[in-house]
């Protein structure tokens with residue numbers, strides 16, 4: 001019997017967030033028998049501003065970090081020792097004294113197409129209604145299928161699936177990773193080719209944030225880090241940082257090893273209506289531990305995109321104020 005937990009994990013309370021926190025607890029238990037004892041690793045649910053406020057948009061609330069601020073405060077005060085995050089919801093800048101100590105092996109980074117009326121995006125009838133609150137998904141959907149109507153769809157994964165079953169929308173898109181982690185199999189889903197729907201930066205990657213100076217926690221958590229996932233996430237987030245991606249701009253990126261073992265990064269910036277879709281790609285020889293090279297690749301491709309988009313980026317972001325809803329990337 002352990003009376004005091006050795007580690008406290010902070011997380012949001014959504015079913016997906018809890019599944020991810022439980023996965024981390026399982027991986028910690030497999031590392032060290034001391035962490036496998038009952039009560040050794042405690043999960044602490046933290047309600048964030050983004051969870052509390054459902055009737056306003058992220059933009060109105062002031063943008064970044066709405067799902068992470070309270071969790072990071074709990075890390076800083078020592079109320080928790082590690083925080084488990086979907087990296088795609090994380091701002092590019094972390095508070096002083098905190099660091100991402102581990103990235104778990106990446107799940108499927110692709111988006112899934114879900115519909116009771118068609119098996120694939122191409123099979124949807126003209127004028128079909130797609131529910132999504134993600135400007136990234138909206139822009140790329142309309143670029144591929146200008147005939148579709150996109151309506152805002154808010155809420156967690158389960159809520160969005162009910163809207164589909166009720167027939168209020170013809171189709172929706174969700175991250176494969178979330179569906180896989182929640183083991184949601186009752187609705188058919190097919191992955192969409194990233195050439196059509198490039199994923200969000202870091203989609204499918206779980207990050208563990210800790211206090212930089214907490215050597216005891218970092219020794220355990222650091223052992224969970226997957227180097228290849230880290231390289232891809234570093235490259236994609238460097239691209240995002242160059243573009244100063246607020247959640248109001250449709251931005252997408254995916255880094256993968258190509259057949260020759262190089263790191264290949266593709267990025268996109270689009271207008272919300274899909275009328276303009278800019279793509280840049282680059283590749284580099286990046287050794288297994290060469291995080292600086294991954295970051296340089298991300299900055300290079302991000303800079304190329306920024307130069308091509310020019311003044312348009314600010315206009316695309318400004319023109320969509322109010323469309324964003326919490327939890328939609």
Ligand SMILES: NCc1[nH]cc(CCC(=O)O)c1CC(=O)O
Nearest residue numbers: 086174175178203204205327329
């Ligand atoms: N913005 C919500 C969110 N954040 C992370 C995921 C899925 C899991 C992941 O991408 O790691 C989702 C749901 C979705 O977009 O379908």
